[in-house]
Structures are given as C-alpha cells and as structure tokens.
Amino acid sequence: MTDPYLFAIAGLCALVALLIIVLIFVSRRPASDELAHQLILQSRQDVQMQIGQLREELQSLQNQSNQTLVNAVARMGEQQTQSLADIDKRILQISQNNEKRLDAVNQSLAHGLANLQTSNEKKLDQMRQVVDEKLHATLEKRLGESFRQVSQHLEAVQRGLGEMQSLANGVGDLKRVLTNVKSRGTWGEVQLEALLDDVMTPEQFDKNVATRPNSQQRVEFALRLPGHGDAPVWLPIDAKFPQEDYLRMQAAIEEADAGAVNKARASLLKSIREFAKDITSKYVEPPHTTDFAIMFLPTEGLYAEILRSPGVVESLQTDYRIVIAGPVTLTAILNSLRIGFKTLAIEQRTSEVWQVLAGVKSEFGKFADILEKVKKQLNTASNTLEQTGVRTRAMERRLHEVETFSEPVAEDDQLFSVDEIIE
Template sequence: MTEFLGTLSRNHKTEANALREGLAGAIADINAILREQNATIAKGQADQTSVISKGQSEQTAAVVQTLEGFAAKVRQFEGKTEATLEKMREGVEKKLTDLQSGNEQKLEEMRATVDEKLHSTLEKRLGESFSRVSEGLARVQDGLGEMKALATGVGDLKKVLSNVKTRGNWGEVQLGNLLEQIMAPAQYSTNVPVTNGRERVEFAIKLPGRDDSQKQIWLPIDAKFPQETYARLVAAEEAGDLEARDRASKELEDVVKKCAGDICKKYISPPLTTDFAILYLPTEGLYAEVVKRTGIVEHLHRECRVVVAGPTTIAALLNSLQMGFRTLEIQKNSSKINEVLTSVKTEFGKYALVLDKIKKNLDTAQNTVDEAQRRTRAITRNLDKVEVVESGATSKNLVLSAAEPTVEVPELELSAAE
C-alpha cells in the first residue's frame, strides 16, 4: 500500500513538472514575442507605438487566458487526486476491518480447539485415574469384606447374651441349626472321622493347625444325648416323689458320665482332634440340672476331658470361635490389605501429579490466549494509527516568475507504527 501511494505521488509530481515546464515554455515564448515587439517598436518609430501597444494588450490577454486555463487544469487535477485518495482511504479502512474480524474469528476457533483438546485430555486422564482408584478400592473392599461377617457374628453374640432363644423359652435348639446360623460352612463339618476312620463324630469345628505341617484340628461336639432320664427327673419333681427324684438324679449322673466316657474314648484323638470335646445338652433346663451338680462337672472335665454346654453356652462358645477365626483371617490378610492401601495411596499421588500437569497445561493455554488477545489489541491500535496526511490547502498560489515559474503540489504522507 505504501509503495502504491509513493508511485501515485511520483506520478503526481511528474505531471506537475510537465505542467510547470509547459508554463515555462509559454512564458519564454511570450518573452520572445515581447522582445521582438520591443525591437519592432524601436525600429518602427513612434507612429507604430499605438499598434504595438494594442498588440501587446491582445497578447497579454491571451497569456492571461492561457495561465487561467493552466490554473483550472491544476485545480481539476487536485480534485481528482483528493477523490482518488479518499477512495484509497476507504478501501484501506475496509481491508483493515476485514482483517481484524478475520483475526478475531481465527482466535475464537483456536480457543475452541484448545478447549476441546484440553477437555478431552482431562476427561481421559481423569477416567483412567478413577478407574485405577476404583480397582484399588475394590481390592480393599475384598480384603476387608470379612469385617462385615465379623459384625454379623458380634450381632449374633449380642442376641445370645441378651437371652434371645432360637425356639422359645425352653425350645430345643438343635446343634446343627446353631452351627448353620453362627459358623461359616467351611468352619465346621458333619460326620467327621477322628480316629483313623473307625469313629465319626456328629459335628466337629475346624480349628487351624499348630504349624504349617498340620493344616487343621477338629473340635468334637456330640449332641446324641437321650432325654428320657431328664424327663423322668422332671416328672418326679413335679409329683413331689423324693425317692423317685433321687433315683432319677442318680440315673442322670450315671448317664452323663457314661456319655462323657464314650465321647472321650471315641472322639478325642490328638493330634487329629483337640485334647477335649464338648457334650451338648439340647435344652437349658437339662443343662442347668447338670451344671448345678459341681462334682459331676469337675469329674467330666478332669476324668473325661469333656466340657458340658447348653444352647446359650454353645452359642457363646461358637461366636467366640467365630471372632477368633475372623481375627486370624484379618491378621493373615493384613499384609495384603496394607499392600492395597499402599497402592491406593500411590495412585492418589499419581492422580495429584496428573492434576498438577493439567493445571499447568490450562495455565499455558490461558497464557497463549491472553498473548494472542494482547497482540490482537496491539495490531488494532497500530491499524488505528494509519492516517492519510492531506494538505491543508486545496489549491496553491501560482507564482509567475520570468526566471523560473513554480507550481507547488501537495505531498501524501503515510505514518504507521510498528
């Protein structure tokens, strides 16, 4: 644009110089004519003065008319030049406006592209991090899943300690139902061979072995106890027959000792089993009738290595064993739980690093957009400074000189700031 304006200014100067040279030639011709007339006047005597004066007047009028024609052409040329410059200024302003709007549109497209890429990258990274965290939490959940079962066992123990019966006040709670309700299927078994396959105990609880060479130890529980003797004792007490009650009481002691002896001979076989067994009495009344006789309980424990248990007592014992199993399992898996928690901690650390990187990328993108906006404003300010400097006067006085006539032409100046 500057080169074009410079070319236009040079053309303008060239045409002005041509006009100036033509005017100078005309003036030179006029001077030559005047000199010839003066010579003619000098030679023609005084009688030709009037003729010469008349000719000079006519020639002077012609010269003036010629000069006025040149001035009109100069004014016409100045008008055309001003119109041309005005059109050029309007064209430049329109192009600058189009350039500014195009830059703004491109910047908006760049911002949208950057936002889209950052959004997709952020979603991808966050999705991957949350997936890893979810997997770690799932492993933690699996490792701590036994805690829920432990809470269930504590609840069962609370029921037993609060004297909640499974089958009514004097309900005959069977051992199998209690084991099924309290213990896990893998923690007990039925009809377990305990003496090299010759004898099988009805129920046995699976205890962990003493060392790695022994996987498990069985705790025998025998519930095969006849209730007829107890029924005769109760009937005698209800009838108030002291002799029958004493006979029934002695018979009950003998039956309990015989059952305990059978349990000791058949089912206690270390190291396959523990060195004691449990004699389960099916009702609370029968259990209370036996344990109130201190001598028989001590005899069973000392001579037969048998512990007597009723429904409430066996439930409390089973819950204690269950909590022991859970505690042991948690201790075994504590290292795995620690590894999972360490992995989760590491993943969270990586997640924090990813967030820091995302924040840095967002800051970089924001700085880039700000820099683009700053440059756009700078370009806009620079384009607003583009001015067309025009001459204050629309026409110049023509100076006529016999030596060197001149015609001043306005110059076009373009100023632009970087």
Template sequence: MLTLIILVIVIVVLLVQFLLFSKIGGQKNNEALNEIKLLLNQWLITVKDIEKNLKEEFVINRKENAEASAALRTETNLQLNNFAQTITLQLTQLSNANEEKLNAIRVTLENSFNNFQQRIDANGQAGITALQQNLALFQTNLNEALKEYKNRMLEQFALFENNIQNQHAGNTEKMRELKQALETSVKNLQEGNEKKLEEMRKTVDEKLNDTLEKRLGESFKLVSDRLEAVHKGLGEMQTLATSVGDLKKVMTNVKQRGVLGEYQLQNIIEDLLTTEQYERNVKTKSGSGALVEFAIKMPHGRNFEKIVWLPIDSKFPKEDYEALTDAYEKGDAEKIEESRKSFINAIKRSAKEIKEKYIDPPNTTEYGIMFLPFESLFGEVLRVPGLFELLQKEYKITITGPTTLSALLNSLQMGFRTLAIEKRSSEVWDLLGAVKTDFKQFGDVLAKTKKKLIEATDVIDKSEVRTRAIERKLRNVEALPANQANAILDTPALNDTDKNDSVEDNAE
C-alpha cells in the first residue's frame, strides 16, 4: 500500500515537471501530450488488471479459506467457526480498503491530469524528454512495487495458511483430550447411576412391602364395611317387604283403599284452591244423610251470595281393575272381555252412586266429578269406547284422573278470579263516579285561582309602572347607604326580609 502511494506521488511530480516545460512546445507538445495520455491509459489499464488479479486472488483465497473453515468448523465446533468468521471479515475489510484506496488514487490521477492539461499549453518541449525518462522510470518502479506487493501478499497468505494448520492441529489435540475427559465422566456417571439404582431398588422394595400391607389392610376393612352394609341393606329390605305387605293390606281393605283415594284428592284440592272455595264432608242432597268427600263452592249465576255445591268423590274399583290387568298380561281375549265388562259395570255403579247420593239441583250443580286416584285407571276408562260420554249423559258424572282434575281445578280457579273481578266492578264504577265529581269541583277551583292570579298580575304590572315613574323622578337625588336609609325609614333590610322568608319557607 505504501508503494502505491509513493508511485502516485512520483506520477504527480513527473506531471508537474512536464507542465513546467510544456510552455516551449507547440504542435510537438500536443503529440507529447497524446503520448502521455496513452501511457497513462496503459498504466491505468495495468493498474486495473493488477487490481482485477488481486481481487481474483482474494476471491480464490476467500473460497479456499471458506472451505478450510467449513472443514475445520465441523471438527472444532464453535471456536473455529468464530475464528474463521473473523478471518473472513478481516479479508473482506482488507479488500474493501484496497478498493477504496485504488479508487482514491484513480480520482487523484484524474484530477491531476485535468490540472496538468490546463497547464500543458504553458510548458515547453524541454521537459518532454525528461518526462519520458521519468515515466519509464516510474513504470519500472511501479512494476517492481506491484511485484513486491504481490510477493508480500503471497507471504501473508502462506503465513495465514500455516496459522490455520497450526490452529487445526491444536484443536484436534484439544478434541482428543475432551473426548477422553467425556469418556471418563460418562464412565463415572454410569458407576454412580448403578449405585443409585441399587439404592432406589432397595427403597422401592421396602415401600412396596409397606404399601402392599397397607392396601391389604384397607381392602379387608373395606370388605368388612361392605358386608356390614349388605347386612344393613338386608334389614332395610325386610322392612320394605313389611311395608309392601302393609300396603297390600291397605289396597285389599275397601275402607282403607277409599282413604288412600281421599287422601290423594285432598292433596290436589288443597294445592290448587283456598279453604274458602271448598268444604269437606258436606251434605249436598236434602233428605239424604250421605256426606260427599269434597264439595266446591260455586256461585249461583250472578248472585254471589248464594252457593251451589260441586260434589267430588274418589272411587277405586281395585279388584275389577287388577283382574283386567292380569288378563292383559296373560293375553286371554275371552278373559279380557269378561274383565272389561266387570270393570265397566263397577265404574257405572260408582257413577250411579254419586248421582243418587250427592247430586241435587239447584242445591248442587247438575253434574258431579268422580276422581280416580291413578292415571292408569283413568286411562283404562278412556280406552273403553263411549264410556266417558255415557257417564256424562246418563249419570251426569265427569271422570277425572290426577292430571285432569288439576287442570279442571285450575280452570275453576280462573273462573273464581273472573267472578271476583265482576263482583268488585260495581265498586270500581262508584269510585270512578266520585272521582269524576271531585275532579269537576277541582276544575272550578282551578278556574277561580287562575282568575285571581290574572288580577294579581295586573296589579303587579301597574305597580311596576308606578315604580319606574318614581325612579325617574328620583334619578337626580343622591342615594344614601343602606344602613342609614333603614335607620331613617325605620324598616328592616331587604336581605334580612329575604332570609326570614326563606327560613319560613323551609319550616313549612
């Protein structure tokens, strides 16, 4: 690099000398100038070739270094990789620096050449010969300098290659030592693991024995608890069997069976109606001592004071229903038909009994209600074609189950509410009439108040006119302070009056 700088300085000196002697020339000066330009162009081409060769050598060296670095990187891992990257970066920086300096030299030569060209017309022929000699000397020196620079670069690359080989040898030795250390560590680790595994095996065996004994004890305890629970369940099953037997006795006994249906009917009525809307054990038919289980209070038309009873009685033809169910299970068509006839006759007898004992218009409604305590029993009645309509037409009896009775009582409850509204509607109309009368009187009072307010407004307007007239008359009179004015007039201050008024308003 120093040689190139010296070479540039020599070229500049030669050009200066050429300019100094170029004043003498004329046409010859132009020919010499052309020769100089030709020589300079040749030198520039030579410099570019040298630069190109250097770049190619740099590229080749970079490729070789990259390949060597890649090979070393696979062997030396992270350290050699970082080292190769550092060397590559330095070579790149060196190449960039050389390119920048060559560009600077080229720019300097061009600037000097332009300056020389401006002064060539003033120089003579005397310096042409000396300049040619100097240029020849310069070319010789330049070739020697470039050759020396090339030799230095080759020496540096050789030194760099030796360093890389030495580094590779050192890394190989370190890798060998590292491998031996790793083998030793792995061997020690295996021995330690074998000892720890033996200790863990002993510990696991001890814990397994303890856990097995504990689990066996818990399992035996659990089995004992389960056996005790089974014995307890057997006792509960015996109690349940006793309860089922008692229930069977209840279902077998006609009186107790009727109590069961009555109890279910009572629960439904109490859930849906108030105590004022029904009665229990009511004598609904005159001349008969029979008491119906429940009777609902119904209004007599528009007369809300008179009550009409709606009798409801529960029936449960258990024997006939069970016989029909058994016939269904056996699939005996003849037995089914016979049992169905017995069941229909039992239902008709119950409907006839309710009609004769409890229905007595106009003390009661024209129809009564037979309550069947089970939906299956009610469904069997509906299964018989025409039986439901026959009971309504001939005996004035409506058959209901738990669901249909609940729906019927809900509809009656809505009817009771509608009747209550109709009963209170007359009171509402009377109240509205009284409100209308009072509202008319209130309108009269508002009209009188409006008239008085208008009169007061007129008086205030007249007072304001008088006040403005007095103010115009007193405009030239000097006003006294408020305290002196209050003392002379012996009147309280307006602010005090306002405060007293606000206090009185708050008290009110």
C-alpha cells in the first residue's frame, strides 16, 4: 500500500525537476527562438498531462488504500470478536472446572477437618486428664512448699520486727542522747577518745587534765607535748556539738527559706564563738599549755558548715586562739604530732647512737687486727700442708719401688726419715 504512493511521488518529482531544467535552459536562449518556445509549450502540456494522470493514479491508489484499510479493519474486528468469544468460552470452562475442583477440595478439607477435630478432641481429653492429675499432684506439692516457705518468712518477719523494735529502741536512745546537752557532750568525748586511742599512744595524751595551775577546771583531753625538763606542755582538746542550731539551719535549708537559713547560721556561729571563748578562758595557760587549743566538732557536716562561713576560722584563731577540727582534720593533726614525737625522740637519742657507733668502730678495728692474724696463721698452715703433700708423694714413690722388687737403691736414694717428713 505504501509502494504506489512512493512511486507516484518520485515520478512527480522527476517531472518537476525536468520542467525546471527545461525552463532554465530556455531562459538562457534568446527570446525570439520559436523552436524553443514551442518546445516549452509542448513540454508544459506533457507535464500537465502527466500531472493529471498522476493525480488520477494517486486518487485511485488512495481509494484502493482506503478500501484495503477498511477491509483489513473489518477483518481484524471480526477476528477479535471471534477471539473474544473463544476467550469467553475458555474462561467459562476454566471457571466451571475451578468451581468443581474447589468443591472437591472443600469437601476433602471438611472431611479432613472433621477427622482432625475428632482426633484432637480425643487427644485433648487425654491431655486434660494427664494435666489434671499432674496439676493436682504439683499443686499439692507446691502448696505444701509455699505454706512452709510462708511460715518461714513469717518467722523471719517476726524476727525482723523484733530486730526493728530493738533498732527503734536504739534510735530512741540515740535521739535522747543527741537531745540532751550532757549526753551530746559525752558522745563527742567518746568519739574524740576513739580517735586518740587509734592514733596516739597512751603516754602521749591524758583525760580530765587540769591544764591551769590552781584551777578546778579540767579539760576533757590534752596531748602531752615535751617541755623544759620533766614537766610536759599540754595541748587542750575539747569536744563541742551545738546540735539545736545546726538542725534548725538544716531544716531551713531543706525548706529553701533564705531568711531562716541566715538566722540559724548566725545563731550557730554565735554558739561556736561562745564555745571558743569558754575553752580559751578555762584551759589555755602558757607556758603550762600551748598558746592555742583545739575545738573538736564530732560531725563532718557541722565542720564543713563552719568552714563555709567566710572569716570564721581565722577569727577564732586570731581572737580566741582556737583551731577548729572535724574527725578527718583531727586525725591528720594527730598523725602529724605523732610523727613529730618520733622525730624528737630520735633527736634525743642521737648522742647515744653516736656513742654506740664509736664503740662499734673501735671493736671493728680490733676485729680487723684479729682477722689479719688469722690470715697469717692460715697462710702458714697452707704452706705446711703443701710440704706434707710433697713428702707424701715421695713416700708413695718409695713404696711403689718396694712393691715392684726393684734393685737396692743407693745410699743417697734411701727413704726419708720420719723426722725429715715431719720437718
């Protein structure tokens, strides 16, 4: 269908090209050339005639192509209609076959499920019986164990309640101790004594010491420092615990009440200053004591609160000659003093050590002389042993000659006498 169109178009293009060539050729000739003019007219007529024929042929070809297309479309429509009808028939057959197969599968599944359900029911009944029997036995066993454990736990709880009651009584006793001024002082003294016993030796401190001459006031503890002569110099240590002021301040801090905190802190610092003044006036008396004393605070929290207040520690040292110490700080101070005591004892024994070293030096010189004499005697003994070896070898040679029945030896070769061997 496409080839006729191509041929027609190609022929038309060839004619047009020929006509153009003729026109160009004629245009170059003189206008009076009659033959050329006739040739052109004849060519034009031929071209028009051929163009008309080409148009008719193109029209005929187009009509044929259209008819061919219509016929082809009609045939394709009929073929598609027939194919669709065949497909519908096949789909219908497949659907019918699938329905039959599904019915068969459903029947088979229903029959299998019925059998499976019956079998499962039987097995479930058997399992239920076994489980009931085991569960009954297990429950009886577990319940017995649980009741026994519950009884044991109840006994333990009863004992714990008794211990809690004892602990509550102990806490109550501790609270009574902490709420009583005298008891709080005793608790601070006990803690201070425990620290002194752990760090110092019994000869380095004393209890209830009258540090000031002709005074009835006695400090709880005092360290015995070396002084001039046999008289010691005492370092007073007194335990203080202003619990009410400290607890009021902690309660105000928990409530975030800045005004109450400042008021409680001021009251606490006032109590500390009064304690410092009291310790200085009662127990500090140079040269019988050091020119300062130590105030022991039994808790690190109270000690940290005093350190947190700016200028308080310096004020106590300057105004009252009091050093504040918590448990850790006091332990460090006592360790430093103990090392100082050891250093002082070593210095006091230095002269004795030098005398001992001088005696050792003299004895060592004598020991060196004795070693020299022993060396000489050992050299003499060594020489004697060498001579004895020479004589022994000579005797062995003579004895060997006797054993082999050698001829009589000359007079010069006779055996050495015993005296010669000894010499």
